[in-house]
Structures are given as structure tokens and as C-alpha cells.
Amino acid sequence: MKKEISRKCENDRDNCPVKDVLNRVGDKWSMLTVIMLSDHGTLRFNELHQLIDGISQKMLTVTLKMLEADGLLTRKMYAQIPPKVEYALTPLGESLVTPLMHLYDWANTNMPEIKASRERYEKAVAV
Amino acid sequence: MKKEISRKCENDRDNCPVKDVLNRVGDKWSMLTVIMLSDHGTLRFNELHQLIDGISQKMLTVTLKMLEADGLLTRKMYAQIPPKVEYALTPLGESLVTPLMHLYDWANTNMPEIKASRERYEKAVAV
DNA sequence: CAGGATCCCGGGCGATACTG
DNA sequence: CAGTATCGCCCGGGATCCTG
Numbered sequence: 001m002k003k004e005i006s007r008k009c010e011n012d013r014d015n016c017p018v019k020d021v022l023n024r025v026g027d028k029w030s031m032l033t034v035i036m037l038s039d040h041g042t043l044r045f046n047e048l049h050q051l052i053d054g055i056s057q058k059m060l061t062v063t064l065k066m067l068e069a070d071g072l073l074t075r076k077m078y079a080q081i082p083p084k085v086e087y088a089l090t091p092l093g094e095s096l097v098t099p100l101m102h103l104y105d106w107a108n109t110n111m112p113e114i115k116a117s118r119e120r121y122e123k124a125v126a127v
Numbered sequence: 128m129k130k131e132i133s134r135k136c137e138n139d140r141d142n143c144p145v146k147d148v149l150n151r152v153g154d155k156w157s158m159l160t161v162i163m164l165s166d167h168g169t170l171r172f173n174e175l176h177q178l179i180d181g182i183s184q185k186m187l188t189v190t191l192k193m194l195e196a197d198g199l200l201t202r203k204m205y206a207q208i209p210p211k212v213e214y215a216l217t218p219l220g221e222s223l224v225t226p227l228m229h230l231y232d233w234a235n236t237n238m239p240e241i242k243a244s245r246e247r248y249e250k251a252v253a254v
Numbered sequence: 255c256a257g258g259a260t261c262c263c264g265g266g267c268g269a270t271a272c273t274g
Numbered sequence: 275c276a277g278t279a280t281c282g283c284c285c286g287g288g289a290t291c292c293t294g
Contacts, residue, residue, distance in 0.1 A: 022158055026152060058268075059266090081274085099233045103148060104145055106148075185288075188256085
């Protein structure tokens with residue numbers, strides 16, 4: 001059971017699902033976008049732009065396209081002036097939130113210990 | 128409950144635990160390193176070098192330092208020639224494997240659907 | 255064997271300006 | 275409003291060479 005992850009990678013080096021997902025999860029903005037949509041439900045482009053602190057227009061566009069291509073969210077465009085586009089998670093996208101929450105919980109629980117460790121490390125190196 | 132993640136971010140924008148962890152998780156090599164150590168137990172530098180497909184010497188060094196600083200693994204150095212250094216996960220590092228497994232399971236389960244979605248998207252764009 | 259030190263390239267990403 | 279287009283910087287990270 002525990003050996004499963006790396007064994008998968010060894011058998012199929014160029015198409016390892018772990019790497020593939022980690023690339024997506026590790027993407028600077030993807031997971032934050034998913035989280036925002038999970039928390040707030042359907043959102044328009046500018047609403048996302050404001051909610052995701054620090055993201056640029058360009059990267060929001062790119063990120064949304066990627067997530068749409070992956071089938072994690074849907075893009076609903078209204079034919080009107082001014083334009084209106086709504087983004088919402090698909091069931092697939094929603095299903096990703098669960099494992100993400102586990103990660104978040106882990107982070108929240110252990111962040112103090114990690115920060116403490118980092119400070120200790122800094123001091124040890126400073127010598 | 129579901130609102131928790133983004134609310135945390137809004138309250139504490141510069142020190143958001145989600146971003147912090149995602150940065151680490153998203154790091155190109157960190158999680159693979161953790162997985163390898165979890166699967167194989169204690170490993171030496173070169174063993175890791177061979178197990179983690181594609182990693183360069185430099186990045187392995189950097190990654191190991193980061194993980195050590197975070198307290199996720201320990202570095203045990205033997206005073207001998209030629210040198211021998213062993214890396215192993217700490218309990219903290221081990222505890223990260225659980226949420227990682229959830230992510231892996233999700234990936235494994237849904238990768239077919241994601242790939243199918245990507246292909247559909249490609250074709251739709253090609254028009 | 256386990257890394258340190260350098261050099262260097264590609265592309266991720268931000269800033270800005272423009273458009274339907 | 276919701277993007278597209280373009281420019282340019284920075285740095286992640288690979289390749290290579292060197293050392294205790």
C-alpha cells in the first residue's frame with residue numbers, strides 16, 4: 001500500500017499521475033482558484049480577480065482556461081453587452097476539494113512546528 | 128466549514144498557510160522526495176538521486192535542505208571517508224504522507240476523466 | 255560519496271496597453 | 275466587462291566542473 005506511489009512512477013516514468021497532478025496542484029494559482037469557487041460558488045471573472053489576492057489578469061485567464069480544459073470548472077458566457085461570464089466548479093472540481101482540505105488541515109495543524117523548525121535552522125546556519 | 132480556507136486567506140493575506148503549503152507541495156521535487164523516503168525508508172544521497180527520476184544533483188541538494196529546514200526529514204552524517212549521509216523522514220514528514228495519499232488517490236481515480244476532458248477541449252479549440 | 259560553485263538558458267509571470 | 279497582445283524581467287533549475 002505504501003509502496004504504491006513510487007512504484008507507479010517507476011513503471012510509467014513519462015506518464016506518472018503523481019507528477020501530473022502535482023504539476024496542477026503546484027501551479028501557482030490553480031488551487032487557490034478552485035478553493036475560491038468552492039467557497040463562494042459561481043463567480044464572475046472580476047469577482048475572482050478580486051478574491052484571489054495578487055493574481056494578474058493574464059494569469060487568471062490562463063488558469064481558468066487550464067481548469068476548464070481539465071474539466072474542473074465550467075465557463076458560462078452570456079451574449080450581452082457588457083459581457084458576463086460565470087465560472088463554477090464541476091462535480092469533478094468539487095471532488096478535488098476534499099483531498100485539498102486534508103492538505104489544508106495538515107498545513108494548519110503543523111505550520112507552527114514547521115515555522116519553529118525553520119527558525120531553528122536559520123540560527124544553526126547563521127553560526 | 129467549507130468557507131474556512133479562503134476566509135483564512137482573507138484575514139491574513141501575507142501569511143496564508145494555504146499558499147505556504149501549496150508552495151512547498153507545488154515545488155517540483157519536494158513531494159516526490161517525501162514519497163520516496165516514505166516508500167523506501169532511510170536513503171543515502173545517491174540512492175535518492177537514482178530513485179527520483181530526472182532530478183539534478185543541485186536540485187536534490189536544494190530540496191533536501193529545504194525539507195530539513197522545515198523539519199520534514201533528518202540528515203545523519205557519518206564522519207568517514209568516503210562520506211555517508213542518510214536521510215529519513217521525521218514523524219512530521221511521515222504525517223504529510225497521509226494527505227498526500229488522498230491527493231494521489233484522487234489523481235488516480237480521476238485522471239482518465241481529466242485526460243478525456245483535455246482531448247475534448249483540444250478538438251473544440253482546433254475548430 | 256556527497257556536495258559546493260558557476261554559468262547560463264527558457265519560460266513563468268507581471269505590467270501595460272489595446273479591443274469587442 | 276472580460277478578455278487578448280506584447281514586452282521584458284527574474285529566477286528556477288539543468289549542465290558542467292571542482293573538492294574534502
